[in-house]
Amino acid sequence: KVDEDYYFPKVKLASIKSDDYTATFKYDKKKLSQILMDDETITVIYNDNKQISELDCSVDNEKVLMTYNDDKKITRCDYYKGANLLYYQEFVRSGDHIASVRTYGSSDDWKKISQGKLFRMCFNTTLIDKVIKNAPKADLTLTTEEFWTYSGTNVSLITSSVTYAGVTATMKTAYTYDEKHNPFYGLPYYIGQTMAYSTNNATS
Secondary structure, X not given: OOOOOOOOOOXXXXXXXXXXXXEEXXXXXXXXXXXXXXXXXXXXXXXXXXXXXXXXXXXXXXXXXXXXXXXXXXXXXXXXXXXXXXXXXXXXXXXXXXXXXXXEEEHHHHHHHOOOHHHHOOOXXXXXXXXXXXXXXXXXXXXXXXXXXXXXXXXXEEEEEEEEOOEEEEEEEEOOEEEEEOOOXXXXXXXXXXXXXXXXXXXX
C-alpha cells in the first residue's frame, strides 16, 4: 500500500499538461528531483520522512514549504516570494481524509504572484480573477475554500468558493473513475491537487 503524501511510484509520471503550462518531471532513481516548467527549473526537496517538503523556483524567487503532522499527513502549505509570505493553505481532516482546504492571501499579493510558475500549478485562476474583477478596488483579504466529498478512496466532488470584499463565486466539480491506478497519487497537494488524493484514475 502506498500512502498519500508519499511519492515513490512504480510507474513514473512523465509530465503534466494544462492550458497554462507543461510541467516535465525529472527523477533521481525513484525520487522526483526536479520539475521543468517552460525555461525554469523547480527543485524538489525532501524531509527526514522522505516526503516532499519544499519546492524551490530560484528564477522566479518562489518557494513553497509543506508542513506535515505527527501522522505524516499534510496540514499546511506556505508560499513565499523572496522572504515574504504571500499566502498560505490550511488542511482540515475528517478521519483519514481531507475534508477541506482553505487559502488565505490578499488581492495585491494575488496580482504579484498570479503569473508565477509555482502559483499556476495550484489554483483555479479563472474563478479568483472573476471575483477580484467584480469586487471593489482594495487590498483586502482573499479567501478560497474547497470542500471534498469522497466515494470510497476517491474524491468524487469538489465544491470551491472564493470570497473577496463581500463577493463570493462558487463552482462544483464532479469526478468519475476507472479501476486503474492513479499516477498522481502520492504527490503533495501543491503539485497534484485533488488528483493526488484519489487512488484510482479519473476519467471525467
